[in-house]
Amino acid sequence: MKCVTCRGPAIIDLRRHNANFCAEHFLEQCRRQVTKAIDEFHMIEPGERALVAVSGGKDSLAVWDLLVGLGYDVDGFYIGLGIGEYSDTSATYARAFAEERGLQLLEVDLPTSHGYDIPTGSRAARRAPCSACGLSKRHLFDAVALEGGYDVLVTGHNLDDEAAVLFGNTLHWHTEYLGRQLPVLPARDGFPRKVKPLVRLTERETAAYCVVRGIDYLVDECPMAAGNRHLGYKHALNEIERTSPGAKHSFYFGFLARAAARFADQAEDDRAGLHPCASCGAPTTSEVCAFCRLVERAGGAPPTEGTGAVPVVLGPRRVGVQS
Ligand code: Q46
Ligand code: ZN
Ligand code: ZN
Numbered sequence: 001m002k003c004v005t006c007r008g009p010a011i012i013d014l015r016r017h018n019a020n021f022c023a024e025h026f027l028e029q030c031r032r033q034v035t036k037a038i039d040e041f042h043m044i045e046p047g048e049r050a051l052v053a054v055s056g057g058k059d060s061l062a063v064w065d066l067l068v069g070l071g072y073d074v075d076g077f078y079i080g081l082g083i084g085e086y087s088d089t090s091a092t093y094a095r096a097f098a099e100e101r102g103l104q105l106l107e108v109d110l111p112t113s114h115g116y117d118i119p120t121g122s123r124a125a126r127r128a129p130c131s132a133c134g135l136s137k138r139h140l141f142d143a144v145a146l147e148g149g150y151d152v153l154v155t156g157h158n159l160d161d162e163a164a165v166l167f168g169n170t171l172h173w174h175t176e177y178l179g180r181q182l183p184v185l186p187a188r189d190g191f192p193r194k195v196k197p198l199v200r201l202t203e204r205e206t207a208a209y210c211v212v213r214g215i216d217y218l219v220d221e222c223p224m225a226a227g228n229r230h231l232g233y234k235h236a237l238n239e240i241e242r243t244s245p246g247a248k249h250s251f252y253f254g255f256l257a258r259a260a261a262r263f264a265d266q267a268e269d270d271r272a273g274l275h276p277c278a279s280c281g282a283p284t285t286s287e288v289c290a291f292c293r294l295v296e297r298a299g300g301a302p303p304t305e306g307t308g309a310v311p312v313v314l315g316p317r318r319v320g321v322q323s
Contacts, residue, residue, distance in 0.1 A: 012208050015245035023212045030209050033200035034066050041184045043195035048151040050074045051192070053141050054097075054105065056090030056218040059156030061097050062206040063198050065213060067154065068103065074154065075315065077144055079137055080109035082117020086222055093218045095313055104315030106148065108140055113308030115300025118224065124298040129224040132294060139282060139291035144309045145192040157196040160203040163248040164233040166255055171233075179263035182256065189274065189283050202248070203234075 001010040003022035010020035014029075021029055038044055050067065054060045054076040067074045078094040081087050091107075098105035111117045114136075116124070122132035145153045162181070169177045185194040198206060210217050225231060240247045276282070277289035284290070295301065 011212070012205075014205070016202075016241075016249055018245075026208065027212060030062075030201060030205065031066060031070060034063075034197045035070065037183060037197050037200045038070075038195075041182075041195070043184055043193075043197055044072055044152050044154075048073070049149065050152040050154050051077050051106075051141075051145045051148060051150040052154040053137070053156070054078045054094045055156070056093035056097075057156070058207050058210045058215075058217045058219075059158050059161075059198060059203070061093070061156075061215050061217050062201075062209045062213075063154060063156045064097070064103070065101075065215060066209075067197065068101070074103075075148070075150075076103060076105040076313075077141065077309070078105060078107045078312075079140055080107065080111070081133060081136070082109075082111040083119065083222060083224060086220065089220070090218045093216060096216065098313035098315065102315055103313070104311055105313040106144060106309045107312040108144065108307055108309045110136060110140075114295055116295065116298035121294055121298040121300075125294045127294070128228075130228055130230075133224070135290055135294060139289070140307060140309075141194075142191050142282065143280075143307045147306050147309060150192050151187075153192045153194045155194065155196055156198055156206070158198040158201050158203050158206055159248055159252060160234055160237070162196070162199055163237050163252045164230055166252055167233045167237060168229060175263050176266050178255075179260065179266050182260060191283070199252070200249075 001013060001020045002008065003010045003025050004019040005025040005028070006022060008022045011023050012026050013020045017029075044050055044067075050072055052060060052064045052067065052074050054064060056078070060076075064074060064076055076094065076098055078091060080091060094105060097103075118129055118133045118136070121127075121136065122129040125132055127135070141153050141155075162183075166178075166181055168174075169181065183196045183199045187193045201209070209215075237248055237251075273285045274283040275285075277284045277292055278287050279292040280289060282289045282291065
């Protein structure tokens with residue numbers, strides 16, 4: 001197996017590109033794919049400040065490393081979800097990554113700052129754990145990015161994630177979600193743009209990227225993910241990919257090129273009815289937003305001022321977040 005660029009010994013084969021790469025040229029390939037995604041979808045402009053949502057897993061650490069390597073100004077943000085040992089361990093990976101590289105990491109600990117953890121919150125609100133978790137994370141990402149004056153919020157969603165979500169939404173014809181399933185969601189109501197620079201890389205590639213770069217990441221899956229539908233869709237797509245290399249890519253990018261715009265109106269309609277939450281000010285269609293209702297049901301309370309985000313690893317620059 002030889003590297004397609006230098007003919008040296010290859011370490012990875014990428015069947016959908018019909019190419020093998022040595023370590024050096026594999027890293028180059030990852031950077032090229034991320035640059036292409038950023039340029040194609042106008043994700044981050046020069047001089048903008050980005051905040052990456054960091055979980056301690058391979059994707060979020062890979063995207064942080066890639067963006068810093070490409071010269072972007074990026075801080076990290078970690079949320080302690082209170083999911084037992086999983087959360088304790090994931091935090092150590094996120095902090096170690098930031099410390100070793102002198103990057104700034106902000107942190108919110110949900111139990112400390114809002115009085116609930118994901119297992120309790122999901123039971124109290126009668127929501128599936130991932131639903132309560134996703135809602136809490138989305139709210140805090142927006143709020144902390146806004147509080148810290150960031151222009152862009154970056155997440156580590158990769159091609160497998162996006163194809164699996166698209167698969168689920170198509171399977172059930174959730175047309176209201178299809179118009180929003182884009183690699184970039186524009187800024188609105190003072191909230192930052194949301195971008196997914198890893199959409200051109202698969203899970204296998206982000207894992208290999210971390211190994212080659214020597215990035216230590218949490219391999220274990222969140223214990224609450226077991227048996228969720230999203231994982232089932234990923235397995236199904238992996239089976240298809242095995243016999244049809246490139247199927248995931250053409251499914252997702254074909255959707256973006258030829259179908260997403262057809263569902264855009266519905267996404268716009270959803271936005272039209274937004275107004276500030278009576279409790280926290282976040283955009284919502286009801287009087288009090290779903291996050292504030294979740295916090296209340298879980299018996300917690302929002303911090304009196306701001307999100308409670310504090311820098312736990314101090315990089316070269318302090319931002320004006322509240323402590
Ligand atoms: S952390 Fe949260 Fe995930 Fe765990 S509870 Fe579900 S959504 S699986 S990315
Ligand atoms: Zn090479
Ligand atoms: Zn609210």
